[in-house]
Amino acid sequence: MSDAAEQYILGIDIGASRTSFGLVSLEGKIFHPEIITSKVEGKLLADRVLEVAAGILDRAKAEGKKVLGIGIGCPGIVNSAEGMVVAAGNLPELFGARLRDIFAQKFRLPVFLENDVNADAVGEMVFGVARGQKNFVVFSLGTDLGGGIVADGRLHRGANFIAAEFGHLTLDLSGRQCVCGGYGCAREYVSGAGLADRGREELPIGSLALQMVGGDREKLTSKEIFAAWQKGDPDATRLVDEFGKRFGALVANVMKVLDPELVVLAGGVCRAVPELVNLVVRWTRHYYFPIPKLPEFCLSRFTKEDAVLGPAAVFMIEHKIHQPK
Numbered sequence: 502m503s504d505a506a507e508q509y510i511l512g513i514d515i516g517a518s519r520t521s522f523g524l525v526s527l528e529g530k531i532f533h534p535e536i537i538t539s540k541v542e543g544k545l546l547a548d549r550v551l552e553v554a555a556g557i558l559d560r561a562k563a564e565g566k567k568v569l570g571i572g573i574g575c576p577g578i579v580n581s582a583e584g585m586v587v588a589a590g591n592l593p594e595l596f597g598a599r600l601r602d603i604f605a606q607k608f609r610l611p612v613f614l615e616n617d618v619n620a621d622a623v624g625e626m627v628f629g630v631a632r633g634q635k636n637f638v639v640f641s642l643g644t645d646l647g648g649g650i651v652a653d654g655r656l657h658r659g660a661n662f663i664a665a666e667f668g669h670l671t672l673d674l675s676g677r678q679c680v681c682g683g684y685g686c687a688r689e690y691v692s693g694a695g696l697a698d699r700g701r702e703e704l705p706i707g708s709l710a711l712q713m714v715g716g717d718r719e720k721l722t723s724k725e726i727f728a729a730w731q732k733g734d735p736d737a738t739r740l741v742d743e744f745g746k747r748f749g750a751l752v753a754n755v756m757k758v759l760d761p762e763l764v765v766l767a768g769g770v771c772r773a774v775p776e777l778v779n780l781v782v783r784w785t786r787h788y789y790f791p792i793p794k795l796p797e798f799c800l801s802r803f804t805k806e807d808a809v810l811g812p813a814a815v816f817m818i819e820h821k822i823h824q825p826k
């Protein structure tokens with residue numbers, strides 16, 4: 502019989518731009534990491550994911566590694582009870598895909614499918630900065646803004662698997678329509694793409710962030726805006742202050758509903774600009790109750806490759822391989 506150290510979960514994190522793979526040990530070590538581009542002309546993402554997964558599982562077999570199952574994280578609304586992607590705004594080809602059954606039939610392994618940021622939250626609880634925490638929230642800030650809630654030590658999915666859609670909380674009553682059908686959603690302001698849009702609309706000609714992309718507004722991303730902000734540029738500072746205010750108001754709203762002990766800031770934008778933590782704390786304090794003690798705020802330590810830890814951790818919890826303490 503193999504001992505726990507030789508058992509692994511294949512973790513797959515499907516993203517709008519990149520999809521990550523890795524064989525995750527029960528202690529959270531990642532082997533055979535691979536990252537592919539999610540969108541390739543003329544090829545179906547699900548087929549390519551199956552192909553890469555097959556390659557990693559073959560290597561595991563050759564090395565005598567026992568794979569207990571597959572955990573998959575996917576953006577959008579994911580019905581984890583049925584293992585189906587209900588809707589995925591950024592990856593329409595996955596609408597209605599019964600990924601759990603497709604993978605289970607192909608590889609003859611148990612599979613668990615979960616929303617990507619929900620999976621991140623479980624990953625933080627099992628392997629990350631939220632170890633031992635029972636009430637916390639995750640804000641995942643990248644191109645888009647996602648959320649995850651752990652309440653009383655359990656992932657909170659809601660009645661229709663749409664809990665923790667922090668990016669679609671209304672922040673502006675007269676805001677524009679969002680892809681979700683609502684208006685003035687947080688992600689229009691508090692996300693990498695949202696900040697870049699604001700920059701395109703509001704930065705005056707010749708301002709530092711625009712100079713960094715040769716004056717071409719279409720090429721502007723949040724990266725240049727944050728870089729100009731870090732250099733003290735007044736136009737970028739105005740934009741980032743507004744971004745911080747809205748982010749703080751959003752976090753304060755979520756805290757008033759859930760009263761967490763920890764707020765985890767994750768995702769590519771937070772990784773690239775760790776100073777955001779202070780900005781968010783400052784504005785959260787402004788919009789929150791005037792009590793002396795805020796919950797702890799901390800930056801996720803996960804890298805892009807670590808994205809596979811969440812789906813693997815969800816599998817471990819759901820199959821009772823890992824019991825939360």
Ligand SMILES: [Zn+2]
Pocket residue numbers: 668669679680681682683684686
């Ligand atoms: Zn929305």
